[in-house]
Amino acid sequence: xxxxxxxxxxxxxxxxxxxxxxxxxxxxxxxxxxxxxxxxxxxxxxxxxxxxxxxxxxxxxxxxxxxxxxxxxxxxxxxxxxxxxxxxxxxxxxxxxxxxxxxxxxxxxxxxxxxxxxxxxxxxxxxxxxxxxxxxxxxxxxxxxxxxxxxxxxxxxxxxxxxxxxxxxxxxxxxxxxxxxxxxxxxxxxxxxxxxxxxxxxxxxxxxxxxxxxxxxxxxxxxxxxxxxxxxxxxxxxxxxxxxxxxxxx
Amino acid sequence: xxxxxxxxxxxxxxxxxxxxxxxxxxxxxxxxxxxxxxxxxxxxxxxxxxxxxxxxxxxxxxxxxxxxxxxxxxxxxxxxxxxxxxxxxxxxxxxxxxxxxxxxxxxxxxxxxxxxxxxxxxxxxxxxxxxxxxxxxxxxxxxxxxxxxxxxxxxxxxxxxxxxxxxxxxxxxxxxxxxxxxxxxxxxxxxxxxxxxxxxxxxxxxxxxxxxxxxxxxxxxxxxxxxxxxxxxxxxxxxxxxxxxxxxxxxxxxxxxxxxxxxxxxxxxxxxxxxxxxxxxxxxxxxxxxxxxxxxxxxxxxxxxxxxxxxxxxxxxxxxxxxxxxxxxxxxxxxxxxxxxxxxxxxxxxxxxxxxxxxxxxxxxxxx
Amino acid sequence: xxxxxxxxxxxxxxxxxxxxxxxxxxxxxxxxxxxxxxxxxxxxxxxxxxxxxxxxxxxxxxxxxxxxxxxxxxxxxxxxxxxxxxxxxxxxxxxxxxxxxxxxxxxxxxxxxxxxxxxxxxxxxxxxxxxxxxxxxxxxxxxxxxxxxxxxxxxxxxxxxxxxxxxxxxxxxxxxxxxxxxxxxxxxxxxxxxxxxxxxxxxxxxxxxxxxxxxxxxxxxxxxxxxxxxxxxxxxxxxxxxxxxxxxxxxxxxxxxxxxxxxxxxxxxxxxxxxxxxxxxxxxxxxxxxxxxxxxxxxxxxxxxxxxxxxxxxxxxxxxxxxxxxxxxxxxxxxxxxxxxxxxxxxxxxxxxxxxxxxxxxxxxxxxxx
Numbered sequence: 001x002x003x004x005x006x007x008x009x010x011x012x013x014x015x016x017x018x019x020x021x022x023x024x025x026x027x028x029x030x031x032x033x034x035x036x037x038x039x040x041x042x043x044x045x046x047x048x049x050x051x052x053x054x055x056x057x058x059x060x061x062x063x064x065x066x067x068x069x070x071x072x073x074x075x076x077x078x079x080x081x082x083x084x085x086x087x088x089x090x091x092x093x094x095x096x097x098x099x100x101x102x103x104x105x106x107x108x109x110x111x112x113x114x115x116x117x118x119x120x121x122x123x124x125x126x127x128x129x130x131x132x133x134x135x136x137x138x139x140x141x142x143x144x145x146x147x148x149x150x151x152x153x154x155x156x157x158x159x160x161x162x163x164x165x166x167x168x169x170x171x172x173x174x175x176x177x178x179x180x181x182x183x184x185x186x187x188x189x190x191x192x193x194x195x196x197x198x199x200x201x202x203x204x205x206x207x208x209x210x211x212x213x214x215x216x217x218x219x220x221x222x223x224x225x226x227x228x229x230x231x232x233x234x235x236x237x238x239x240x241x242x243x244x245x246x247x248x249x250x
Numbered sequence: 251x252x253x254x255x256x257x258x259x260x261x262x263x264x265x266x267x268x269x270x271x272x273x274x275x276x277x278x279x280x281x282x283x284x285x286x287x288x289x290x291x292x293x294x295x296x297x298x299x300x301x302x303x304x305x306x307x308x309x310x311x312x313x314x315x316x317x318x319x320x321x322x323x324x325x326x327x328x329x330x331x332x333x334x335x336x337x338x339x340x341x342x343x344x345x346x347x348x349x350x351x352x353x354x355x356x357x358x359x360x361x362x363x364x365x366x367x368x369x370x371x372x373x374x375x376x377x378x379x380x381x382x383x384x385x386x387x388x389x390x391x392x393x394x395x396x397x398x399x400x401x402x403x404x405x406x407x408x409x410x411x412x413x414x415x416x417x418x419x420x421x422x423x424x425x426x427x428x429x430x431x432x433x434x435x436x437x438x439x440x441x442x443x444x445x446x447x448x449x450x451x452x453x454x455x456x457x458x459x460x461x462x463x464x465x466x467x468x469x470x471x472x473x474x475x476x477x478x479x480x481x482x483x484x485x486x487x488x489x490x491x492x493x494x495x496x497x498x499x500x501x502x503x504x505x506x507x508x509x510x511x512x513x514x515x516x517x518x519x520x521x522x523x524x525x526x527x528x529x530x531x532x533x534x535x536x537x538x539x540x541x542x543x544x545x546x547x548x549x550x551x552x553x554x555x556x557x558x559x560x561x562x563x564x565x566x567x568x569x570x571x572x573x574x575x576x577x578x579x580x581x582x583x584x585x586x587x588x589x590x591x592x593x594x595x596x597x598x599x600x601x602x603x604x605x606x607x608x609x610x611x612x613x614x615x616x617x618x
Numbered sequence: 619x620x621x622x623x624x625x626x627x628x629x630x631x632x633x634x635x636x637x638x639x640x641x642x643x644x645x646x647x648x649x650x651x652x653x654x655x656x657x658x659x660x661x662x663x664x665x666x667x668x669x670x671x672x673x674x675x676x677x678x679x680x681x682x683x684x685x686x687x688x689x690x691x692x693x694x695x696x697x698x699x700x701x702x703x704x705x706x707x708x709x710x711x712x713x714x715x716x717x718x719x720x721x722x723x724x725x726x727x728x729x730x731x732x733x734x735x736x737x738x739x740x741x742x743x744x745x746x747x748x749x750x751x752x753x754x755x756x757x758x759x760x761x762x763x764x765x766x767x768x769x770x771x772x773x774x775x776x777x778x779x780x781x782x783x784x785x786x787x788x789x790x791x792x793x794x795x796x797x798x799x800x801x802x803x804x805x806x807x808x809x810x811x812x813x814x815x816x817x818x819x820x821x822x823x824x825x826x827x828x829x830x831x832x833x834x835x836x837x838x839x840x841x842x843x844x845x846x847x848x849x850x851x852x853x854x855x856x857x858x859x860x861x862x863x864x865x866x867x868x869x870x871x872x873x874x875x876x877x878x879x880x881x882x883x884x885x886x887x888x889x890x891x892x893x894x895x896x897x898x899x900x901x902x903x904x905x906x907x908x909x910x911x912x913x914x915x916x917x918x919x920x921x922x923x924x925x926x927x928x929x930x931x932x933x934x935x936x937x938x939x940x941x942x943x944x945x946x947x948x949x950x951x952x953x954x955x956x957x958x959x960x961x962x963x964x965x966x967x968x969x970x971x972x973x974x975x976x977x978x979x980x981x982x983x984x985x986x987x988x
Contacts, residue, residue: 076986087827090824091823092825093626095633096626096630107625108623136633269904275911279907291923292928293740293742293924297927298927341951343961366779369782370785375950376659403767404729405730405759408752411735412738415744418745422738432914435910529636530903531815532636534902535644535811539807554658554660557661579739584706586706
């Protein structure tokens with residue numbers, strides 16, 4: 001059956017409906033250990049919904065999936081132990097400082113104080129956040145907030161991390177820096193599942209999955225996709241596929 | 251501009267309309283509360299548990315005892331038979347009063363023409379204690395009249411008429427009071443929270459960037475609540491008349507007009523609160539924790555204002571609900587016309603204008 | 619893990635000075651002022667007199683009523699109609715109409731009528747005010763009899779005397795009764811409103827999502843919210859008891875430890891209710907409305923303002939589910955009557971059930987996954 005050892009995520013006809021609206025329509029795919037897996041699609045294509053099901057934030061309507069070997073329907077709390085998550089909407093505590101947020105999440109994942117201190121120091125230096133450790137998160141600029149959200153998602157060194165539009169709304173330089181962080185994480189063996197609607201970012205992924213109207217329309221390495229659709233960018237691929245879209249972006 | 255304004259109002263109405271849960275609570279709340287309070291709240295004391303200690307157990311004492319237990323004011327707890335049990339019965343809250351008859355009731359009464367009945371009350375609730383003593387005394391007084399039977403000479407026959415509320419129903423007093431409370435608190439809370447929420451989420455900036463004057467934006471936010479309140483006023487009045495059997499003795503139009511004025515006062519108050527607070531939590535703390543008890547206690551429907559110390563009587567004047575309560579009583583229960591309430595109306599109007607001026611000023615300061 | 623959650627909640631509370639200030643200052647200010655306003659005692663009943671008789675008897679009657687101290691005179695009016703205007707304007711509570719030939723009739727025909735018209739919108743005041751006046755008229759009547767009858771003839775009448783003793787509060791001090799009650803109400807409002815807003819605020823802002831994606835245990839998350847507010851509640855209670863002692867000189871007759879014992883369980887119940895509402899609501903506005911709806915019922919039917927015994931049976935049944943009424947009763951028992959643990963254990967047991975049910979319900983209804 002599935003290669004559990006090599007596959008971090010295995011989704012099988014995963015579906016989510018809200019009323020008579022099918023947000024995610026029977027998608028099936030695998031994500032291999034250590035790869036950067038990109039989920040590409042227009043707003044409202046169902047990327048976030050799919051991701052939220054895999055993280056245990058949403059109950060699937062039908063179909064199944066395993067994340068890190070655990071069934072998402074029955075073992076969602078076990079999955080949560082092994083994943084990191086960065087939501088599309090910034091969701092750290094703005095009335096706590098950078099350090100306090102890290103301490104809270106480190107504590108929730110069961111790290112001890114020494115480990116939390118060490119990790120805080122190493123992340124702060126990697127992200128050049130040393131100066132901001134005692135700043136209230138609410139007063140940080142957006143780019144910093146995103147970096148912080150990423151570092152909190154990575155704080156307990158999870159083998160798998162979900163990033164939901166991590167670079168939404170930040171400037172190109174910060175986006176570039178951000179992808180360096182993602183590469184660094186992948187280099188250390190972390191599997192990265194990332195959604196984005198920036199087409200150029202798809203090129204940075206090992207494999208890309210393009211969603212249109214809740215369905216997977218294409219899934220392959222970026223180079224292979226370009227070749228298949230006979231265009232020189234993922235954007236070209238996307239535009240060809242998106243032409244069939246009926247769903248309005250919201 | 252008018253068109254834009256209309257669009258804004260429409261947006262706000264849609265906003266509330268889509269939130270079915272809130273809508274359900276908003277409409278359901280006054281209906282449940284008025285019914286509940288209309289029936290349950292009464293200052294009368296009924297069915298109070300008491301103990302009667304009758305060591306004599308003779309004919310006359312038995313008659314007196316049965317007189318007291320037959321009264322709807324009392325519920326006789328029969329387990330308590332000796333004075334030593336009274337303290338415990340009070341402490342556990344089993345009884346509120348003990349009536350102690352003398353050991354030889356009939357004998358004393360027939361031989362010496364006088365006997366003494368003692369009441370011991372649990373005065374931890376002084377109001378109940380006083381009322382119970384009054385009730386019991388008058389039952390005993392009636393009983394005494396009955397056994398003497400003869401008509402005394404030189405008697406003044408007092409005829410008492412209870413005006414407006416011959417059955418002395420609690421609802422006549424509490425419905426206007428509760429109505430004032432619900433309208434004031436709900437309107438104040440809803441407007442202040444909904445405006446502060448826009449500040450919190452940052453959408454206020456977007457609204458203020460629109461070409462519509464800020465004041466109109468704020469007014470647009472208040473209009474849906476004015477409409478909601480109107481529905482609530484209507485449902486409260488319908489319930490009062492058809493379920494609680496209260497009269498609307500005066501002009502319905504006048505009552506509605508005054509109610510709308512009061513609602514506007516409440517909305518303006520909510521507006522003012524929203525301009526001086528930055529978070530929903532603080533707005534809520536002010537409009538509920540800060541206003542609930544003062545409104546309850548100073549509007550006059552719970553405690554007579556004329557009994558309060560002078561400084562508090564003065565404070566009570568700044569409570570809008572006090573004036574509305576007076577107006578509702580006058581128009582609804584007493585059936586008076588505008589000439590009796592113009593002063594109260596003027597005060598409410600003045601308050602509204604003052605609150606409005608303050609809110610606009612605060613609002614401008616914030617913009618600069 | 620709980621330790622980190624608690625750290626977080628405390629930091630958030632203390633980082634919002636506006637909330638802290640209100641949480642403590644509002645109850646304190648209200649507790650100092652409001653009990654002074656709470657006085658049911660009926661006095662200063664305003665009487666409008668319509669005296670058609672203008673006799674010495676009618677004047678004596680009015681004089682006697684005024685001398686009693688319960689009444690104040692609105693004025694003399696030539697007709698009932700004019701006196702009624704005073705009632706309509708709320709300037710008078712009772713009209714006493716003395717018919718023409720009152721004195722003559724009483725002396726010659728041995729009986730005379732007297733008319734009282736009472737503003738009964740507020741039933742209690744009407745009842746008690748009229749009751750006072752009846753007593754005074756009776757006494758006055760007795761005086762007249764004594765004047766006209768030979769002394770020895772009267773004691774032939776049977777007379778049942780009544781005396782009364784007011785236990786626990788001989789001075790009939792309303793503050794003794796109101797202060798602990800208002801303290802309970804304030805404590806309940808602060809606790810329930812703040813917790814009702816708490817989880818839903820995290821939903822509205824979105825921070826709950828980051829929490830929900832962690833393996834945090836639901837009961838620990840709820841406990842992390844419960845404990846800080848529980849401590850705040852005990853501080854508010856302590857401040858309140860201090861005010862009761864310093865401002866109103868109320869010293870509990872019973873063991874003050876019993877009050878804290880009960881409040882420990884009571885706060886769990888009230889905070890649990892707040893958290894439960896918070897798990898149901900989608901927005902802070904919804905949570906607020908729900909909390910206001912329930913608290914208004916709890917407070918008005920809590921037995922502080924009107925007696926629970928007087929309510930219809932069905933309403934009394936509702937108050938069995940009203941945590942506020944239990945604490946108000948326990949306060950009154952311990953503070954004024956010196957009740958012991960054995961007297962309140964029944965209340966304590968019920969409150970423990972409330973606390974258990976509400977918190978379990980809140981934990982179950984808090985869903986980490988939609």
